[in-house]
Amino acid sequence: MNAITNLSPDLSRRNFLGVSGVFVLGACLPSCARTPRPPVATEPFVPNLFLALEPDGTVHVTAHRSEMGQGIRTALAQVVADELDADWSRVVVDQADGDAKYGDQNTDGSRSILLNYERLRTAGAAARLMLRQAAAQHWGVGVDEVEATNHEVIHAGSGQRLGYGDLAGIAATLPVPEDPPRKSEAEHRYIGKHAVHVDAADIVRGKGTYGADFQMPNMATAVVVRCPWLGGGVKNILNKPNTAPGLLGIEILDPSASAGPVFNPVGGVAVVADDTYTAMRIARDLEIEWTDSPNQTFSSDTLQEELRKALAQPGTPVPDSEKGDVDAVFAEGMTELSATYETPFLAHAPMEPPVAIADVSGGMCVVHGPFQDPQSARGLVAAWLGYEPENVTVTPTLLGGAFGRKSKPDFGLEAVELSKRLGRPIRVQWSREDDIRHDYFHASSAQYHRAAIDERGHPKAWLERTAFPSITTVFDGGATMPADWELEMGFSNLPYTVENQRMEFAGLRPGVRVGWMRSVCNIFHAFSANVFADEMAAAVGRDPIEHRLEILPASGVLKVPGMQPPEGHGLDVGRLRHVIERVRALSEWDRPRPEGTGLGFAVHHSFRSYVAVVLEASAVNGTPKVSNAYVVLDCGTYVNADTCVAQMEGAVVFGLSLALHGKIDMADGVVAQSNFHDYPLLRMSEAPATSVELVPAQGRLPAGVGEPGVPPVAPALVNALFAATGTRHRALPIKVA
């Protein structure tokens, strides 16, 4: 399977049992000069927001980011536990509510480690220093004479030792150091190593608590029938039942304005019942007349036509992006190629449909559910109710997948409104049909690329255009154009050496909500750029990887405009070249493959990480079959090596799902698809054997892991199928011949 060369022994939770504790304490010789143990503390030692030490030695790490499968609860704990030098088997993870005191809690953008690595190291290191200080004070020795290791502080001179828990009381009386000494990279025992996820044992026993699993006394369940088109309200319920067994109420929810508070619910008819099935059954049978909305004319086919039309004419230039004179070179009569690429609307379709539980009572509101950003959800709930945020608690459960969908808490607000009206805890359960039809869709797009190339396939001039409905259309009722940050996702920051270059963009307003989905605009920008580069190489019969390395600069750091802080990170061409070289080796690129089988390559820099992919594919009776995937990731400093590998494996599947199957259509404002029969996801038989290599890059700035594996997958498949069959697919999903 996946080769990781730098794994330490497993950090399974029980590995260290029997090593510390009783055995070690018993090792102190009777002749040791002994100071009596400090009295047992009555309160935990809580030096900061992220760490609490119980007198019994249990260490609580607070995870303020949401867990959706990316292993963040584990990774955050690894960082704190490492600098604390805690015994991993005595670490438990508590989930934080949404609260501004934690700083950013928006678990998107692949940046939980980036934003928190240093502060969590400091949190652990501060506690470790304080425990050393506490022990030194207790023993009457110098701090420099004591060591803290594996949940104990040891004074080598006297042979005395105390467990961390024994020192909780004294440590709590000490000032918290602002700049405690932190470990060197070589001293890390958990960071950069493999760890079994802290929730794994619960999950395999069915004990993990996801949104729908959270229970409250006297809770009722609501199912909402929403207007098929965005912006429509309830005109009439034709067959409203007055009573039915288990029915508790039927409530009309008004539609929210399409602009304004963007994560508000779309409205509809809520059926509240004793249990889920009763609510679903009654909701299914309702006949509802809806009011009209301007979005009823929306058609994704028409939008796609308009995107193509937009590409046929000059768009808005990306500011300061023009180099040389593209038109002059195009007039020279060199070899030219041009192509248009298209990608459709997509739905996130996490396996857990949206669901939330709310209890509004006594001027307080408590919400539980799979929220990617409990802090912004708290603010939105408070605004909805007119409460102070202090009177609102939003607690994330485990997220049964999210991929960006659950950063929008519209489903939570539905539960809040219904709980307020019915005066009891309400769970709102979305069906799969609700989820597919009322998503914040990944936007459809089109790109046009035109290049003049020399005999080696090197571009002398490169014109690229992109057009797509911007996510800003959800925030701003007047917005039409893509935002800089969307263009910076793989469009305005191509790393290739081109003397003459122009980048133009266009945008259109859609009649549905659009939103960010795992890797966002990188999906279509990496797709078009990687396939077009492959077309340049193919046009002159060059090896795609050799060609790509030639058209990249030899070295240097390219500025990536607009990238979020911390500063100091650009696109390091050396690292980009390295993942390309490594994937060439990992895939044995030069080894001949069977007749009818082709290799395809793609590389992309996103979320500060570098990912190169090679796929091995064939077309069996026209149906693409991917047999092997090779992925090389450089994400800088990483915390859980195995999680990084898993995220790349998952990205291959996610990328193949959208390359082979994913397509959402809208006609008359209504979404055509509804469930996994017409919005299929990749299944096990389609999943290729996957080899992942993680570039050792400890010491560098941590970068993203959850998203950057996705963008190179679809173009690598298109390029592999071209190598296998000679057919070039320029639209997703790939049409089966």
Next chain:
Amino acid sequence: MALKLNVNGRDVEADVAPDTPLLWVLRDHLGLTGTKFGCGGSYCGACTVHVNGSPVRSCQLPVSGAADVPITTIEALEAAHPELLEVWVKNNVAQCGYCQSGQLMSAAALLDGNASPTDADIDTAMAGNLCRCGTYVRIRAAIHEAAAQRTGGNAS
């Protein structure tokens, strides 16, 4: 109407309409929330349980059809298949974990009928279980490893 069921070796009663899918009886009435709702149409397999030893999509089975036969859910899988849980945890198979109850129930049913499944056997047996996180390669490897443990051999 109170229906008599046998779930995880215990006789229980549920006061529900007989057409209620078994999934919702387990989740809403018996407190067994390990079995998940994913699609309601038997496309995704998140709700897979064993009825009379066979893997069944509980979102499609009216509870009346499960009376008088033993039902096993993820909460009781460990007794019969401790090796599956062990290899699943050890290998970090789960990402978000939402589909994994169903994946494990399908894997257990496969191993009950086929001690040493091939990749093709696994692909067939697991075809009804979707995973959006994309844990398929680890599931495949974990089933091989669990099979080897059960038969006393080593994983290939």
